[in-house]
């Protein structure tokens with residue numbers, strides 16, 4: 001469904017992604033793992049068209065995305081939840097979720113799409129009327145993911161959905177992502193902490209300094225010494 | 240007492256028109272983040288075009304009571320010039336503020352020449368509308384009915400604009416785009432279209448304001464710059480980017496001016512700028528502005 005190949009992206013003259021490849025099949029949950037500064041966000045922002053590729057290709061359902069404006073990429077059915085959540089503070093939670101149903105009408109009724117988001121994150125029902133500015137970090141994250149889901153996308157891009165959240169809320173988000181996958185939607189999520197990778201992921205990619213150093217299952221990654229040195233490095237030093 | 244009512248009504252009338260122009264300025268600043276100096280030209284353009292439209296209506300033999308709706312429609316129609324102007328401004332949205340000020344200032348100057356060319360250098364007046372609506376008794380004071388109608392029209396536009404932004408889908412999309420353009424695009428919003436819409440509506444607020452005011456005064460080459468100066472006072476007092484600020488700021492400026500004109504006419508603008516300076520010292524972000532983080 002999503003295919004990146006030999007993608008090169010520069011930021012202000014320096015090469016940030018150096019020819020990476022990655023693919024997500026329909027209904028698959030894939031995790032892009034990498035340390036801080038590895039280039040995960042840059043990968044996501046390139047897919048969404050915020051950054052232009054120097055060379056290489058990004059295709060979604062066979063169509064080239066590299067020349068499309070961001071809003072058209074979203075309308076093709078890619079729901080994006082950025083690292084900082086970016087929930088609208090000037091809109092209520094309910095309005096945040098409705099927004100994506102207006103911008104991308106699909107065959108499904110808006111009410112059904114919103115209802116679906118509430119079944120993924122039941123806690124959100126309590127905050128419907130609250131302003132987007134009156135939420136905790138975890139609540140914002142839920143709204144951000146739910147808002148990507150109400151777009152009724154075929155693929156969701158979730159940039160570090162657990163980052164900076166309290167241990168109490170992480171399982172709620174992880175459960176939500178699990179049920180999104182169970183709906184048959186493809187999910188590509190970024191993660192910097194190997195211990196946060198949900199055990200139900202189908203495959204992982206490991207990104208290191210703009211290069212893809214590993215692709216395979218989580219179990220395979222655990223057996224790969226080089227991979228573990230990179231993504232579990234910080235933890236080993238501590239223990 | 241009658242004098243007070245006079246001042247309040249005169250001030251409110253001026254405020255009603257000022258609000259329209261300032262609301263256009265605020266809307267565009269809120270969404271596009273550019274301070275549009277050309278808003279004064281839109282106001283003057285509405286005034287000149289209003290005169291031409293009423294002249295045409297007279298030729299067509301329309302009854303004078305229809306002149307007010309003719310003026311509103313004229314303002315709305317000529318406000319469409321906002322569309323091509325936005326196409327030009329589009330190239331500088333991501334540039335430095337100084338470029339944006341320079342280019343909108345450039346538009347202000349170019350419009351001056353366009354007005355001179357099309358309508359001549361001498362002020363143009365039109366009193367057939369003003370007289371046609373007669374006068375009404377209000378709290379023991381005789382006031383031109385036309386002024387009351389303009390106040391009502393401006394109030395209706397304020398309410399309509401508020402409802403549009405707060406309650407409609409497009410209005411919410413506009414607010415989302417204003418808050419975070421990149422995220423809006425990531426959710427499928429064609430922000431360029433929203434920008435074009437917002438700029439055109441902002442322009443129409445100015446042209447309708449100009450068209451409505453012209454029967455009570457005149458269309459002249461000075462009015463564009465005069466209004467930019469006053470709108471800035473409104474925006475500083477009310478707070479940049481806030482609609483409520485535009486409303487309150489316009490009332491403060493309108494009433495201060497009317498009071499000064501009736502008490503010490505020479506102090507007309509001085510009184511307004513005293514308030515501006517006071518607000519800048521006490522509440523730099525304006526009465527309704529968001530304090531800079």
Ligand SMILES: Nc1ncnc2c1ncn2[C@@H]1O[C@H](COP(=O)(O)OP(=O)(O)OP(=O)(O)O)[C@@H](O)[C@H]1O
Nearest residue numbers: 011012016034035036037038039040041042043192
């Ligand atoms: N706007 C920018 N200007 C300059 N350099 C940038 C910019 N954005 C990212 N970079 C650089 O690109 C590299 C990759 O950044 P990116 O944000 O993609 O990493 P990441 O894997 O998402 O990291 P994190 O886990 O911290 O979110 C970093 O070295 C970063 O310094």
Ligand SMILES: [Mg+2]
Nearest residue numbers: 040041042083
């Ligand atoms: Mg990142």
